[in-house]
Amino acid sequence: xxxxxxxxxxxxxxxxxxxxxxxxxxxxxxxxxxxxxxxxxxxxxxxxxxxxxxxxxxxxxxxxxxxxxxxxxxxxxxxxxxxxxxxxxxxxxxxxxxxxxxxxxxxxxxxxxxxxxxxxxxxxxxxxxxxxxxxxxxxxxxxxxxxxxxxxxxxxxxxxxxxxxxxxxxxxxxxxxxxxxxxxxxxxxxxxxxxxxxxxxxxxxxxxxxxxxxxxxxxxxxxxxxxxxxxxxxxxxxxxxxxxxxxxxx
Numbered sequence: 001x002x003x004x005x006x007x008x009x010x011x012x013x014x015x016x017x018x019x020x021x022x023x024x025x026x027x028x029x030x031x032x033x034x035x036x037x038x039x040x041x042x043x044x045x046x047x048x049x050x051x052x053x054x055x056x057x058x059x060x061x062x063x064x065x066x067x068x069x070x071x072x073x074x075x076x077x078x079x080x081x082x083x084x085x086x087x088x089x090x091x092x093x094x095x096x097x098x099x100x101x102x103x104x105x106x107x108x109x110x111x112x113x114x115x116x117x118x119x120x121x122x123x124x125x126x127x128x129x130x131x132x133x134x135x136x137x138x139x140x141x142x143x144x145x146x147x148x149x150x151x152x153x154x155x156x157x158x159x160x161x162x163x164x165x166x167x168x169x170x171x172x173x174x175x176x177x178x179x180x181x182x183x184x185x186x187x188x189x190x191x192x193x194x195x196x197x198x199x200x201x202x203x204x205x206x207x208x209x210x211x212x213x214x215x216x217x218x219x220x221x222x223x224x225x226x227x228x229x230x231x232x233x234x235x236x237x238x239x240x241x242x243x244x245x246x247x248x249x250x
Contacts, residue, residue, distance in 0.1 A: 008235050011041070015231050027223030032082035035227060038234040039078040043071040045241040066112030067241065073105030085222055094215060095163045103163075106170040113177040113197065117184060124184055132179035136172050139205065143168045147212050164212035171205035193243035200236030203229045 015034050050064035080098040084090055092098075117124070147165060178198035185191040207229035214220035 005239070008239055011038070012232060012235055016228060028221075029086060031223040031227050032085045034231060036075070036078045036082050038231040039071070039075040041234055042238040042241055043068070043075050045238045046071050049241055063112050063115045066108045066115060070105040070107075070109035070112060071237070073101045073108065077101035077105070094160055099163055103166060103170070106174070110173060110177055113174070113181060117177075117181050120184060124180060128180055128183040131183060132176050135179055136176040139172050139175060140169070143172070143205075143209060147209050161216070164208075164215065167208035167212070168205050171201050171208055174201040175205065190243075193240045196236045196240035196243060200233045200240065203233035203236060207233065 015038070018030055018034065046064055046068040050068050077098045077100075080096070080101060081092060084092045084096065084098070143165070147168065175198060178194055178201050182191055182194035182198055185194055207226050210226045210229075211220060214224065214226070
């Protein structure tokens with residue numbers, strides 16, 4: 001097993017065990033530390049990949065730059081959330097500055113994915129787009145049925161509801177781009193990276209849907225098991241950079 005996959009597997013097992021055995025009183029601090037730590041993994045991968053691509057004069061240096069900025073904003077979102085929780089020890093407002101950082105990361109990640117496939121755009125068929133669109137439309141339908149109706153009936157905070165809805169919709173945008181890339185490169189080595197991108201988008205979408213519902217219902221708390229989905233999502237995005245956008249550590 002290659003080193004990158006071994007490290008990802010060990011990290012995933014470790015965080016799962018910690019969430020499983022930690023006392024409820026410890027899980028608050030554990031969850032905040034774990035999320036910041038895991039958000040660093042794709043950021044570091046993108047940084048190493050960017051340095052490597054510039055050194056080798058590879059064409060996807062701009063791709064790495066966009067991904068780096070996207071993961072940097074996501075890390076800042078996690079850091080801000082944990083700063084509220086661990087340093088200020090205050091109830092975390094929603095929406096907050098953390099949401100600004102998280103939402104700001106999506107456009108850069110999308111730009112990175114689009115920039116990667118742009119040189120191959122003539123090979124993208126209507127079939128690729130149609131299949132990716134069908135999956136995305138189904139996912140949007142799930143969001144509407146599982147979030148829009150229940151959340152807006154549970155909460156009258158229009159700004160908070162809009163922010164809650166923005167996350168899974170942006171996750172679907174990542175999913176659509178990921179599926180197009182996956183179908184385009186299907187059967188080749190590069191496809192493995194797009195598989196992980198797609199998996200990360202799915203994990204994020206599911207986690208964001210659950211977060212929106214639990215927040216509206218007043219049932220979310222730091223250390224909730226759904227946070228494991230976010231941690232695993234970061235692992236998937238790191239593996240995507242490892243496979244398709246950098247190939248370092250191999």
